[in-house]
Amino acid sequence: MAPRHFFISTILAVVVTIAMAKIPINKHLKVVTIETEPWMMIDPNKTGLAAYSGYMADYVRRLSDITGFSYEFYPAPDGRYGSKNETTGEYDGMIGEVIKKNAHFAAGPISITSHREIGVNFVQPFVHTGNTILIRKPSKAEVGASRLTGFTVLQPFSTGLWLISIAAFFLTALFLWLLNNYDPYEYGVRATLGHATEREAETFGIQGSLWYAFTTLQWQGFERSPHSVAAKVLSGFWFVYVTLTLLTYTGSLVNCLSIIGAAPPPQRHHIINSIEELFSQNPLKVDFGWLKGGATDSYFQNKRGPMYDVVRAYIDQTNNTVATVEEGLKRVREENYAFIVELSFAKTYINQKPCNLITVGDTFSKRGYGIPIGHEISDEILEPFHQATLEMNQNGEFDALERKWFVDRGDCWSENANAEGMLKPAETTWFTQGKGAQGVIPITIPMFWGPLTILCCGMVIAAAAFIGEVLYYKYKGRYDTRGGPRDQLNDNLTENDDNDKI
Structure with missing residues (x-):
């Protein structure tokens, strides 16, 4: 076909389609429906069209106004939408009524499916669903019971943060133990020189260091404070870290329990x-x-x-x-x-x-939902229904029907x-x-960098203090002939002088 002839044929087809859509449907049509609130509701105390109300009743009424047909409703005998019986090959419900020519079309929230389109033709969708x-x-009780577990108390911190916190605990205890064994001014070294008791030396042994870190983590205090500057610095930063950790955990746990106990x-x-x-x-x-x-x-x-x-x-x-x-x-x-x-x-x-x-x-x-139409009458009403539905959609009439029958009627x-x-x-x-x-x-590691950084800084400063104490002892605080550091000897002499004065 020449391009010119094809163009003319296309124009004629469009003109004929539009003309058919504009021709009034001077027919009386039977419409099958089912009662499904708020799509279609039937008042048993009324008769005729007045007995039918709802989204679909208004939609069909507008189709009638636009295309010029008259109509009557009747309910589907079985009250079903329409599915195919695989044994007999027949459809039931509203689809079956249309196929059997008992109705010209059906009005209801009928889904457009490939199986149904075998027996009927659908007008373009008026709702997408x-x-x-x-x-x-x-209920709140159901929510709480389903969420509370034996590990609920662990939920405020992420797994990574729990592991980091445990590592911080052991590193602090290990650092205290190292200072106790290598710092010349800590109890462990002093005890080897006879200037501290075995009981004092055990305060920051491996078990004592772990116990010291644990009791301070629980805000239970401690029996004996460290003696060296390095250990005191480390303890001070550990106390700050512990305070921030416990406050953060407590706040997160309260929030956790509040959420778990609330209904979603x-x-x-x-x-x-x-x-x-x-x-x-x-x-x-x-x-x-x-x-x-x-x-x-x-x-x-x-x-x-x-x-x-x-x-x-x-x-x-x-x-x-x-x-x-x-x-x-x-x-x-x-x-x-x-x-x-x-x-x-x-x-x-x-x-x-x-x-x-x-x-x-x-x-x-x-x-989508669409109106199913019987094959025998599709040539007369399908295209006009298409055009009327398109016009209603462009004018926002379906949005108005939605507000009227769904939004405005809602109680909740x-x-x-x-x-x-x-x-x-x-x-x-x-x-x-x-x-x-x-x-x-949960609180995660990126959210908890502040306290972790404080503790790391404390360890660095404590390490620097340890090095300073070792150097000071090596060059200025050498042990005297009695086996004690000179600063300790001076302390003892000062104490003896005070006793003599008394």
Whole structure:
């Protein structure tokens, strides 16, 4: 085909499509639906169109206004959305009613799937959704019991910081022991020269040094202070390090216990926070299931992988699927049960009293909701419905319907996050997410460099003082004939003079 002819054909096709979309649909259409709050609600005290209200009722009403058709609603006999019976090959629910030509199209939150498109044609999506996990909000008692362990007291410090702290303890004790054995003015060396008792020398032996470091670490004091300048310098810096360490640990422990004892904020659960965590429980603490025969059921039946094979086998064995969304909701509220459900339904129920439900994890199996139309009438109404839906979307009418039927009707917006954008994926961030195993932010080595640096500086200064004492002893403080350092001899002489004066 020549480029000119192709261009003309394309223009004509577009013109014809637009013209068909603008032609009024002068037909009376039967619309099948099911009662699912707030998508469609049926008032038994009213008749005709007045008995039907909800998101889908308003949507169909606008389609009628734009395209010019008249219509009537009727409920699906089995109250189902529509799935294929693999044995008979027939569809049930609203999809089945459309395929059997009992209805021209269906109005409800019907997911667009490849299996359903075999039997019907779908109008372009008016809502984008996916699957999420609906679960009961845990109580403070449940959260605390699940988080408190025998190692809770270790959580304020990271593993690396605990190791560094233990190393600092042993290094300090080792340094004191070395000074005791090599500093000429410390008890150990003095005892070998007869100027200190064995008891004094043992104060900073290997056991005594460890005990001195431990008792001062516990703020329990000590029996005897060091004698040399180097050991006193080291002790002073060790005391500063101990004070900063204990204050930091105490503050972090208080924060840790406060977080553990508090219930998690919205969109956070103490056990399950992803589909992987839900499916990989061992042992099983939270049971799970989904709506039988729906798009979610189809998703898991066709999902491949070792984890999903095990899940399918478990569901088949336990029959944990539910017949209706209401049944799944009841199990979530009354049992330890996680309901895998489409996000639109989950968001409806978490914002209804008693406000004890949350959604957790990322949205998966994303898809759209669309209106299914029978093949025999698609040529007449599919394109006009496409254009009308596009026009409503451009005018922001679906956002208005969302606010009217979801946001404004919610009872729990003050307790559940994500009031903006009702059908958007739930936020799962938490101020402790991605931190310690129990949601606690531990003190790490980079956060504790100050006290560690102080202790290191103390060791360096103590080493310098030790060298100074050795040099002083070597050149000016030589031992006299009695075996004691001269400064010690001078101290003894001064003490004797004072006694003579007395």
